[in-house]
Amino acid sequence: MALQNSLRNPPLSAKIGMAVLLFFIICAVFAPVIAPYGEAESVGKTWIGPSGEFWLGTDNIGRDMLSRIIYGARMTLGVAAACTLLSFLIGVTMGLLAAVAGKTVDQVLSRFIDLMLSIPILVFALMILSMLGSSLLTLIITIGVLDSFRVFRLARSIAVNIVVTEFVEVARLRGEGLWWIMRREVLPNALPPMIAEFGLRFCFNFLFVAGLSFLGLGIQPPFADWGGMVRENGRSIAFGIPAPLWPALAIALTTISVNMIVDWILSINARPSGASAEM
Amino acid sequence: MTAAILEIHGLRVENLAGNVLVDNANITLMPGEVLGLIGESGAGKSTIGLAAMGYARGGCKITKGRVVIDGVTIQDLTAEGRAQFRGRRIAYVAQSAAASFNPAHCIMDQICEMPVHHGVRTRAEAEAWAVEMFRTLELPNPETFGARYPHQVSGGQLQRAMAIMAISARPDIVVFDEPTTALDVTTQIEVLVLIKSLIRDYKIAALYITHDLAVVAQIADRIMVLRHGKLVETDTTAHILHAPQQAYTKDLVEDRQSSDVFQERSLKSGREVILDASHITAHYGDFRVLNDVSITVAKGETVAIVGESGSGKTSLARVMVGLTPPTSGSITFLGQSLAGELKQRSREDLRKIQLIYQQPDVALNPRHTVGEIIGRPISLYFNRSKQAVRARTLELLAQVGLPADYIDRKSTALSGGQKQRICIARALAAEPSLIICDEPTSALDQLVADEILKLLQKLQDDLGLSYLVITHDLGIVRRIAHRTTVLLSGQVVASGPTGDIFKPPFHPYTEKLLQSVPELRESWLDEITAKRAGGPATG
């Protein structure tokens, strides 16, 4: 009752968040229509300041910043979403398995993850790279796998608390299999807290994508992605050139709005905290 | 006539979704007076108790009415102002002391916190006083008791400590919110005595909140009956007990009395044993929870396992369903021996023994619909077609007396009683021979519990089911059990037909249990305490 109620009218912050996200999604979809210039075309000199002609100025090889940001929404949101989904697919599955399948499996998985986490990312990425070659798919796999380790820890810690509840015991007593218990009994109850993590990870991956670009992983030119744009233009900020601020701003905006939405979703699922109402 | 210490006028409390939890509640509490608030869960008694302290739980708001303590309307105060009243003028004793003590601090710190904070006592004084109280309330080695942490002491002791904490800042009013509900009967009686003496000795006015008429009868001067957030009737204890005006109050009283009388039940046909557990011994780690326990259950029979917390009655249930493999002993079920390990039991074995839990709301997956919950065993055990499953589910809903349209609801939307009915339906869906009920009604309100018990009996008569009922409530035993086994710290102290168990000569422990069950007479508590020479000191 209360739930439906808050679902129907989200708080202002969440509304803002959704608006921003929606805006960027629209940008992504209708980029060719909205963008004043092409994604790849070099229209002017390098790093021209904002002007009537180029609202956000030009980038490191004289392409219109605004257009790049609009087109960038496609790759950025798309790839980040793919990576995050993959990482959650792997991480949650393993996490639940560790929680449900008993002590040995748990130990094995947990130690394995520890191991993976203590390998420097560079080396890890290089390994995957040398095995799969550089492509958008590899990028997604690399980040997905790397990220799933962190997701695993969270998923597991949440799941262990659910596994001890009586309705899971009932399922065991009924003679249900592992898979069923994971999928039908634990997962639905583990999801809400995972959503919060999803929001954050989703945004981290913007940068992660850009971070791996020196390995040739990442978005292939001439396609734009915000993280990459910050990277390509980043240096100029040290000289007071505002170019990289714009893509950075786009990322920040998305991050914040996604988290606003997430916080709201959480507040629906969480029972009101005893203190929040008090004074 | 002196002025009221606490006045509540036209109080109305709503939650954020706009539902009214309490409407137009009026209370006048004289100094030293004890007012009992009684009603089922959801009647709004706790809400009123908290509102009396100017506090509303998360998601709730006091939307109407005034709360006046000693002439001061506390809605008018700032947060700080209200804080100064709490604990100092009006204190609170919560239902579960275990949950209400902070696990991170030792008991002494938590008791002293309030008087020191309100500047009533210095730390040293507070400690000295606390130790003194420990001694008077006969807590084990009072000098060091305060140094212990909540998880290190028993529920009864903790509840007493909580009471001490409540009066530590010499309040005028104390709100007791179901202070004994979580306790075993034998402990409950001690705590009751204590509370009564405290109230008398310290001239405290009190709001005593409970669902148990018999309990409140022992303590309250006046009783206020609530239902669905509204006043039903309020009158002196005597009048409520002997001349209730409202129908609802009448029900409460009658039902409570009926649980006191013993109904002889006997099997129609002869005893055809389906479950025979002999010489069961079981351990948690290296702690022995069951010691050479033997019980039998016959077809269509209800066997009750009675005992207090720690008696091993729940462990017995877990052994039966295979969650705790016995270290020795054997179980025979329907003629063939039953594996101790859950994994080694056949799906058929699993199907034929079903379990019903104490807490229906944690026993149901909040993310599943009623249909999924009940339908699953059907499709799992009898793999039927979708329509067949749905048909059977509807049938079961009808059987447990729930409307058909619940099939697509989430269980979270239902009341405790309805949830327990769904648990029963889920158990029936497996078409079992034996249902193990672990405290099936202790989480439910009196009247609701009553209906559940009736339902269980009806099902037994229709389907010839056998029940193994785990409970601490002798009232239930009296009403439904053919046979009874009394457990004390993992051992059987008495066993046999219920009639015999409840007839002298008693085993001393059984007698103690029997005496401890509150009876619906104002004088009961005093009689007991008088009877028990060397019982808890009441002056």
Place this chain on the structure above:
Amino acid sequence: MEDFAKKLREAERLAARSGVSRRDFMQLAMMTGISVTAAGAMFSKAEAAETPKKGGTFRMGMEGGSATDSLDPRTYADSVMIAASLAVYNGMIEFDNAGNPTGELLESWEAKPGAVEWIFNVRQGVTFSNGKALDADDILYSIAIHRGDDTSSPAKGILEQIADIKAVSPSQIAITLSSGNADFPVILGDYHLVVVPNGFTDWQNPIGTGGYVLESFEPGVRLVFQNRGEYWKEGRANFDTVELLNIQDVAARTAALQSGQIDAANRLDARTVDLMMSNAELNIVRTKGTGNRFCFVSRVTQPGFDNKDLRLALKWGIDREKIIDSVYSGYAVPGNDHTLDSFNPYYNTEMPQRTYDPDKAAFHFKKSGLSGPITLKASEGAWGSAVDCAQLYQESMAKAGITLNVEKVSADGYWDNVWLKEPFCAVYWGRRLSADQTFTQVYGSGSAWNDSDWRVPEFDKLVEAARVELDEAKRKEMYFTCQEMIAEDGGMVCFAITDYLDGFSAKVMGTAPHARYDMNDNRIAEKGWFA
């Protein structure tokens, strides 16, 4: 116009600072793109340049080092170690600012006709920092460590032409080559070939004849040198202390220079250097078109690229001006599809500069009969802005109706996995010591690094002939032809040769541009002084 003003100011500054001979000055003035007259007019100021002062701590921040660096000359790969090396060691040959070989530890030389047999005179009166006097054996040893089967020296290749080398006397060395080479002395100027005492092996505590001694060395972090006291070169090695910081990040380098934490920085970012030009505290030294040669190299043996018309399409389809303008904001000269730079005496001045011509590109592409996209592999590992250039290339090709897929590949292991393997990828070449070395190493059939895989017998013959040709006119003509052959038929799209951009604090003198390397031939520690 303002471009001219900029150049003028530059030239004046360095003229005032470097105290070089008139001839040198004229040449370097022209490097910075000023007319001869203007240069002549300015020289008066140059004369006024004061003589070097001693003293001070010189802090330089340089790119081109790593935590795995070492002072073993056989491991040198980049600027930091070259500069460090030239502070403690001396080379055999030095180059003047115009790039002509002059004597260093090998004072003078002469070749028998045919340029097969050479006599080198070892400079006398030079001592190592351990007090030992320099003699011929030291030279022999310093060359020997780069030769033989078990050496891992990169200089091995260029020394293979030595058939026989021996000391005639403690002060004289005779070298016989397997075949004649008129440029041989220049070869001995290779930065790997520095002089250490005979039999020296303790590379962590280097002993050299240089102006400074090593005080501390944290690889990839910094080197500190103390002035050795006496130095055999007049007016050189003027600083008391030299600190060489390894600063890989250009923004960090620039910030450090601007905030005065370092007195010199190499490899400034062309895109932002203009912002510093205006800063009077700083002196930006620009050496026009002697830096890296940026190329997109196709292997002519690969299907598709074996088609000459396709290669021509590739060459006509790149907008050199645009790239230079937007990626290097003008601080580069267009390449003419071979890696020789315009300061090489044999640079082909007659061959017209190839420009962007979409129509020609389209024409040749059509003529080639090929269709479908061409894939170009680029990476930050090739050079920092390779991917940017590739993207602009992609755009200009598109205008000619040719689809170019730019594939960004891993910077890690680029030279292992892509270079010399991929049919079409980004490559940069550094300046080679001589035209001969350029042609042999980059285009010679025998070269392991012939990355365009363009192996043409008559070209090899021509190079060999030129190598022993002592008649300048004839030689020049031959080399001209070589360049034409490469540009016309080769697989290399060499589209830009960058300027060297050094930044100095205004008080640093002796910062003249040098035809060979930046930071005054990486010898600024030795040549510079504080005003």
Place this chain on the structure above:
Amino acid sequence: MLRLIITRVFLGCLTLFAVTLLIFVATEILPGDVASAVLGQGATPDTLAAFRIELGLDRPAYVRYLEWLTNAMQGDLGVAMTNKRDVIETLTPRLSNTLFLAGYAAAIAVPLAIILGVVSAINEGKWIDRAANVLTLGAISVPEFFIAYILILVFATNLGWFPSLSTVYADMGFWEKIYVVALPAITLTMLVMAHMLRMTRASVLAIMSQPYIEMAFLKGLPRRRVILRHALPNAAAPIISVVALNLAYLIVGVVVIEVVFVYPGVGQYMVDGVSKRDLPVIQACALVFGGAFVLLNTVADVLAILVNPRLRHPR
């Protein structure tokens, strides 16, 4: 409890061993080797061959690994293949630098994050809560080097308060170091704040729905005291684990910062090692990083036990 610690440590060592093995295998898989990487364009087939033999790369992989392992056991991490320097000699100062920077940043970040986290929990939904939320999120949504550049621009180039070069040397005094390393430390602080702050806030608020918190309010305690004294101690466990995670990041994940501020840490050493395929270097760094990670995790686990009264004061 002691037993638990011992097992954790043992498992830690096991993990470390596995790490080195994995890294070794990885570097074997990776194309190219130290020879070709060092010689770069200078590589010709026969120089390569010569160099490989000189480095013993011609011997089978497992032999080299076992050799390395046995030496490592005796505390000898070998010499770098590239510049023949003793790895430990190079590593030690760099490691102490890395730890210094990490410790510096942590010293600012951890208290700040926890305080802010608690403050925003106290003022849940108020402007300060939202501000902290937005700011920290903003900080983590730009690449680390970008923050670094902005700080350099403002505090080094424009204001000139701090140096942009944070290179530290053995002969520097403590306070001088503190001053020189200020900017990277601040950058890192901004990077790790968000995660810790959010977790602190979340776990404190989660505790707020406990009955004993309600009780604390009903005792008439002010919100501040309730949170600090009653909520925080019980929220400690999750906070500790997230702090540990971020400390690990401070030690392992700061290569970029090292490059931008020219800070001689282990990260740069490893990257150079990797790009040159310098096995002893890579292994040593992996050992350090893995060690840091495992150690921090173990410590976190143990602390989590210590803050739990049930385990601290058994019945």
